[in-house]
Amino acid sequence: MLSLVTYLRERPGARVEDVARAFGITEDELVSDLDVLPMCGTSFRGGDLLDIDTDGDRIWWHNPAALGEEAAEPLRLAADEATALLVAGRAVSTLPGLRESDRQALLRATAKVETAAGEAAGASSRLSVTFEAEGGVFADVDRAISERRRLWIRYYSPARDELTEREIDPIRLVSVGHTYVEAWCRRSEARRTFRLDRVAEIRILDEASAPPEMELRDLSEALVQPAAEDPEVVVEVGPGGRWVAEYYPHDSADELPDGGLRITLRTPDPTSLRRLALRLGRDGRIVSPHDLADSARQAAREALAAYDGVEAQGPQGVGTVHDGTFDKHHDRQEQGL
Numbered sequence: 001m002l003s004l005v006t007y008l009r010e011r012p013g014a015r016v017e018d019v020a021r022a023f024g025i026t027e028d029e030l031v032s033d034l035d036v037l038p039m040c041g042t043s044f045r046g047g048d049l050l051d052i053d054t055d056g057d058r059i060w061w062h063n064p065a066a067l068g069e070e071a072a073e074p075l076r077l078a079a080d081e082a083t084a085l086l087v088a089g090r091a092v093s094t095l096p097g098l099r100e101s102d103r104q105a106l107l108r109a110t111a112k113v114e115t116a117a118g119e120a121a122g123a124s125s126r127l128s129v130t131f132e133a134e135g136g137v138f139a140d141v142d143r144a145i146s147e148r149r150r151l152w153i154r155y156y157s158p159a160r161d162e163l164t165e166r167e168i169d170p171i172r173l174v175s176v177g178h179t180y181v182e183a184w185c186r187r188s189e190a191r192r193t194f195r196l197d198r199v200a201e202i203r204i205l206d207e208a209s210a211p212p213e214m215e216l217r218d219l220s221e222a223l224v225q226p227a228a229e230d231p232e233v234v235v236e237v238g239p240g241g242r243w244v245a246e247y248y249p250h251d252s253a254d255e256l257p258d259g260g261l262r263i264t265l266r267t268p269d270p271t272s273l274r275r276l277a278l279r280l281g282r283d284g285r286i287v288s289p290h291d292l293a294d295s296a297r298q299a300a301r302e303a304l305a306a307y308d309g310v311e312a313q314g315p316q317g318v319g320t321v322h323d324g325t326f327d328k329h330h331d332r333q334e335q336g337l
Helices: 002-009 016-023 027-039 079-092 100-126 134-147 270-283 290-311
Strands: 052-054 059-061 149-157 162-176 178-185 190-195 199-208 232-237 252-255 261-266 284-288 318-322 325-329
Touching (some): 002 059, 134 162, 162 190, 162 199, 232 270, 270 290
Antiparallel strands (some): 149 162, 149 199, 162 178, 252 261
């Protein structure tokens, strides 16, 4: 539709059939788009909205100057936008892991925003943000990377619900929602990514960091990118579990007769999918490998056993273990697992 705007501006009185043919759509689809365009513009004021209509044969644009250079106005920050920028800028400048040159550049930029915002910047001085302990871990990782030194960490893995000790050769810091360090893990002898807020303890070692030569991955699509040599896992989900194909990178997702999917995916740590099986409940099951399916069944039994103890004092329910998942029926819906 953006291209359509440019196209119509250059062709006053264009014929409907010619425009539809140029864009490879039907005339009805074009007319439907033309009904939407008058709700677009540089602002919601009447003169800034696109005044485009059609008589069924030709298309007329009555105010093409609405998008002209003469109509453009300098972008201005609203009060809430200026406040958010200033509070964030000042907060980030206090992070212990920030390089001094970056800190000074950030402070200069914040000062410029404050000057430009004028009175709108007043509210920001009454707000402050305090970061959690991740900043100290960030500083150690950043230092280890710059000095090319190895790290020792105690790391919490939610997939296995355990703390492990590892020595890692840090490669780079990345931010995808959370902050992570991509590193060569000496324990697994493979590239791994560790979330900084899950690092329980960290020490910079005297040993030099010496990760093997490897190509840096493009993490813009997804942080977890399974490799071809990773173990294969097959999961079958019902209609209520189709979201798995949207959130987990996978090799294939084949339709099942009941409206579900048979999903084949790869992961360096198949045991991490036990929690997925428990979360899916009746909406999914692990098909293979069999030892992982057995592990999921056992986890379901243990979870049900824990709930049986709670239910002894309340409404009674019936638990059924089923193909690596579990179903639970209660008189009250809010007491489900």
